Amino acid sequence: MKLDSKVPDGPLAEKWDKHKFDMKVVNPKNxxxxxxxxxxxxxxxxxxAATLGELGYKVxxxxxxxxxxxxxxxxxxxxxxxxxxxQNDGDSIWRLFHDTIKGGDYRGREANxxxxxxxxxxxxxxxxxxxxxxxxxxxxxxxxxxxxxxxVSRTFYARGQTGQQLLLGAYSALMRxxxxxxxxxFPRREMVELVIIDGKARGIITRNLITGELxxxxxxxxxxxxxxxxxxYYLSTNAINSNATAxxxxxxxxxxxxxxxxxxxxxxxxxxxxxxxxxxxxxxESLRNDGRVWVPKKKGDKxxxxxxxxxxxxxxxxxxxxxxxxMVPRDVASRNAKMVCDEGRGVGDTGLAVYLDFxxxxxxxxxxxIEERYGNLFDMYKEITDEDGYEQPMRIxxxxxxxxxxxxxxxNLMSTIxxxxxxxxxxxxxxxxxxxxxxxxxxxxxxGYFVLPATIGDYLGREKLEKVTTDHEAFAxxxxxxxxxxxxxxxxxxxxxPKQFHKELGEILWxxxxxxxxxxxxxxxxxxxxxLREEFWQNVKVPGTADSLNKHLEFAGRIADYLELAxxxxxxxxxxxxxxxxxxxxxxxxxxxxxxxxxxxxxYVAAWEFKELGKWELHKEPLIFENVTLTQRSYK
Amino acid sequence: MEKKTLNIKLKVWxxxxxxxxxSFKDYEVKDVNPxxxxxxxxxxxxxxLILKDxxxxxxxxxxxxxxxxxxxxxxNGTAHGPKSxxxxxxxxxxxxxxGDTILMEPWxxxxxxxxxxxxxxxxxxxxxxxxxxxxxxxxxGVPEARTFLVPHEKAEEAMDMAACIGCGACVAACPNASxxxxxxxxxxxxxxxxxxxxxxxxxxxxxxxxxxxxxxxxCSNHGECEAVCPKEISIKxxxxxxxxxxxxxxx
Ligand SMILES: Cc1cc2nc3c(=O)[nH]c(=O)nc-3n(C[C@H](O)[C@H](O)[C@H](O)COP(=O)(O)OP(=O)(O)OC[C@H]3O[C@@H](n4cnc5c(N)ncnc54)[C@H](O)[C@@H]3O)c2cc1C
Ligand code: FES
Numbered sequence: 110m111k112l113d114s115k116v117p118d119g120p121l122a123e124k125w126d127k128h129k130f131d132m133k134v135v136n137p138k139n140x141x142x143x144x145x146x147x148x149x150x151x152x153x154x155x156x157x158a159a160t161l162g163e164l165g166y167k168v169x170x171x172x173x174x175x176x177x178x179x180x181x182x183x184x185x186x187x188x189x190x191x192x193x194x195x196q197n198d199g200d201s202i203w204r205l206f207h208d209t210i211k212g213g214d215y216r217g218r219e220a221n222x223x224x225x226x227x228x229x230x231x232x233x234x235x236x237x238x239x240x241x242x243x244x245x246x247x248x249x250x251x252x253x254x255x256x257x258x259x260x261v262s263r264t265f266y267a268r269g270q271t272g273q274q275l276l277l278g279a280y281s282a283l284m285r286x287x288x289x290x291x292x293x294x295f296p297r298r299e300m301v302e303l304v305i306i307d308g309k310a311r312g313i314i315t316r317n318l319i320t321g322e323l324x325x326x327x328x329x330x331x332x333x334x335x336x337x338x339x340x341x342y343y344l345s346t347n348a349i350n351s352n353a354t355a356x357x358x359x360x361x362x363x364x365x366x367x368x369x370x371x372x373x374x375x376x377x378x379x380x381x382x383x384x385x386x387x388x389x390x391x392x393x394e395s396l397r398n399d400g401r402v403w404v405p406k407k408k409g410d411k412x413x414x415x416x417x418x419x420x421x422x423x424x425x426x427x428x429x430x431x432x433x434x435x436m437v438p439r440d441v442a443s444r445n446a447k448m449v450c451d452e453g454r455g456v457g458d459t460g461l462a463v464y465l466d467f468x469x470x471x472x473x474x475x476x477x478x479i480e481e482r483y484g485n486l487f488d489m490y491k492e493i494t495d496e497d498g499y500e501q502p503m504r505i506x507x508x509x510x511x512x513x514x515x516x517x518x519x520x521n522l523m524s525t526i527x528x529x530x531x532x533x534x535x536x537x538x539x540x541x542x543x544x545x546x547x548x549x550x551x552x553x554x555x556x557g558y559f560v561l562p563a564t565i566g567d568y569l570g571r572e573k574l575e576k577v578t579t580d581h582e583a584f585a586x587x588x589x590x591x592x593x594x595x596x597x598x599x600x601x602x603x604x605x606x607p608k609q610f611h612k613e614l615g616e617i618l619w620x621x622x623x624x625x626x627x628x629x630x631x632x633x634x635x636x637x638x639x640x641l642r643e644e645f646w647q648n649v650k651v652p653g654t655a656d657s658l659n660k661h662l663e664f665a666g667r668i669a670d671y672l673e674l675a676x677x678x679x680x681x682x683x684x685x686x687x688x689x690x691x692x693x694x695x696x697x698x699x700x701x702x703x704x705x706x707x708x709x710x711x712x713y714v715a716a717w718e719f720k721e722l723g724k725w726e727l728h729k730e731p732l733i734f735e736n737v738t739l740t741q742r743s744y745k
Numbered sequence: 746m747e748k749k750t751l752n753i754k755l756k757v758w759x760x761x762x763x764x765x766x767x768s769f770k771d772y773e774v775k776d777v778n779p780x781x782x783x784x785x786x787x788x789x790x791x792x793x794l795i796l797k798d799x800x801x802x803x804x805x806x807x808x809x810x811x812x813x814x815x816x817x818x819x820x821n822g823t824a825h826g827p828k829s830x831x832x833x834x835x836x837x838x839x840x841x842x843x844g845d846t847i848l849m850e851p852w853x854x855x856x857x858x859x860x861x862x863x864x865x866x867x868x869x870x871x872x873x874x875x876x877x878x879x880x881x882x883x884x885x886g887v888p889e890a891r892t893f894l895v896p897h898e899k900a901e902e903a904m905d906m907a908a909c910i911g912c913g914a915c916v917a918a919c920p921n922a923s924x925x926x927x928x929x930x931x932x933x934x935x936x937x938x939x940x941x942x943x944x945x946x947x948x949x950x951x952x953x954x955x956x957x958x959x960x961x962x963x964c965s966n967h968g969e970c971e972a973v974c975p976k977e978i979s980i981k982x983x984x985x986x987x988x989x990x991x992x993x994x995x996x
Binding site for chain 2: 156159160163174175176177178179181183184193195231233234235236237238239240241242243244245246247248249250251267268270273274277280281282284285287288294296319348349350382383385386387388390489492493494495558559562604606608609650652653657658659660661
């Protein structure tokens, strides 16, 4: 396997335009002869399928939910970044690029990140034309807010439902193409295998989630926009059906997996309350615009927060980072929350929480303004915790949220399998070791609307593809593999439910491959994970049959994949002995406890090639920085 | 502080597949923590059922935070259950009392056939959207965002309408199984924004025609839809849809 990033030559700011010119363009008349399989209908997949259909390709689009509109992107709350500089506060493409590269702790690819910043403005134009009701000021101009890791207000939002509105925009564009017949929708389908013919991605096997039927789909290229793998941790802010199955099964057929250990743990989530908990609820980071984070100065202070006087409170983010204060990037905020809780100063019943306090903001701006800004979040908090965030500080704790790692892709968003393209959270490409808030929506839509539709044409224009049908032996082999896996799962009839295994795996990952990692812990994880996997394949109890709607069978298949992926996450985390962004190795920190990179050793993307279960070969893509200087990140 | 746990009885609609005949089945769930979500309570029951070699109850859900619109069942006769302005997944067990019996049924409406247990097919909504729920713009070929200035109030009003999550509770609650609130909300969102105006007439006609074709009933102003809507979308949406429809047919 050779990694070729295919980054075009030339000055950073000109690369994308030059590349667009150099790429092959498919003759419009020929486009309809190509079939493109797009898996996923989130911001990335939905935008890509809609745009490809509009360009004239035949598109087959798949999702797990009953409707493309329900992809997990729908849950994004806070906003989307763009370098419009409408606030005239000094923003620019260059600044957005620079903030994103720095926020990612210099572990991202310069050219990709720059392109992302460049495309960001067109995304806002697109969404507005689709009728996305972004927040406005009284005169009709756009309202913007700021997010962690930035000193400018460049985040566009639609109340606390930005992801929903952007996804509905993409979904309506998609449904328009469904209406023209150019896009064929396949909801309630799960991709369970990738089909490779003559070394190229040519199709997928899906399971019809209602009838259980395994179906063969042939195409000229395959696009995965299947989201992140945060669900490996069991508890996360992700939706219940989020999964790693599509990317994992592609990985096992040859797609390199990049930086699997880069996981983002979001600082502002509602703490866990009991064993029954099925997910953790995020409260938008925008809350940190007005909320102040604190814990008592004294250990084990059990007083009601409102009874703790000002001078006995430690606003630790404001104290340690006077410039950014409560607006430090997520990794920094999360790690600091863990630190104060480890010191015994955590609050709430479990001691695993810190306060997010709006008393000051309510005093300054009035309750009505705060209600207008965050009303739905306060309501949600109340419903979940039975506590009133207007009357007393909220309790928050970090939770697994986003995965920066994913399938390795080149500048064209193509994986190491020719023809297999990967977009959105499923790839590794734009955020380095930590993603800034409001940048995932930007990336998903950039990939889906603007980048992939251009680069895939170049691939189709260049490649000569063999004429085949779904009777090809590669389809039969892939379908058999899927069938055997399902039959095996159902035949074990052991004593533990899939969920019990998932919870156990989640605990291992959270404890050893979580917010702070060390050699000993990672080695422990690497002992425990294969053992748990072995037990799973001997003792899992999957109910029901293969030929019907069977949610627990779906879960079991996904958990089987996490049990393999988790080992790679720990392997990657162990090999990277530096700290960077969301990957904090306790052995590598500054005297002040900040993440300490080792640029001489680790300025590369770790791309893992699957060899056999539990065995990978590491390939390195060196990261070359020609336009920014690597510095120790400082948010002081 | 330990919270007092609940013992709950359930009567759940079980139906093997689309063509099978369904019936209610009784279950009991013990020691339910009141902070648990309704769906977590069902998760716990399903775990027990699996270990007892019974078939778990199927119900749709995904985000579990009231935004994806995938969940939904009729709880004690009310779509999405006892708390107004909430989806099924947002309901917490503290809204029930120890010893309560909870009746759980799927959405019941002809255009939403039951697929299994509490899972229904809501794809009719997608077809209505495909008929006209969009602005016909091309990727990339659009004007700069500030070309459209939208005053704060208008943007907020459009957002109130755009907040629809497509869960189908409005249809389930309506005695006529009308989809008017769903369609009205989409039509209104676009009608309120300058970007949506050029196609307003064509859109409302196409969406209403598709709604009729799917077999949704007519709206006779019961207002049940508004009462169960988890996003509290006002029936003003329906009035606006009618106005738009009338304007379109006069042209
Ligand atoms: C609670 C929350 C809040 C967030 N808030 C923000 C925010 O304010 N700003 C921001 O920038 N980012 C935010 N994010 C992150 C952002 O929402 C996601 O990273 C982004 O939406 C991912 O988009 P996607 O298109 O890559 O994947 P997704 O939206 O996850 O879509 C995945 C799609 O793939 C399909 N799929 C998956 N597996 C398969 C399979 N095996 N077979 C068939 N189909 C499959 C799914 O059905 C779905 O359609 C938030 C995330 C969460 C969890
Ligand atoms: S599960 Fe998404 S709204 Fe209930």
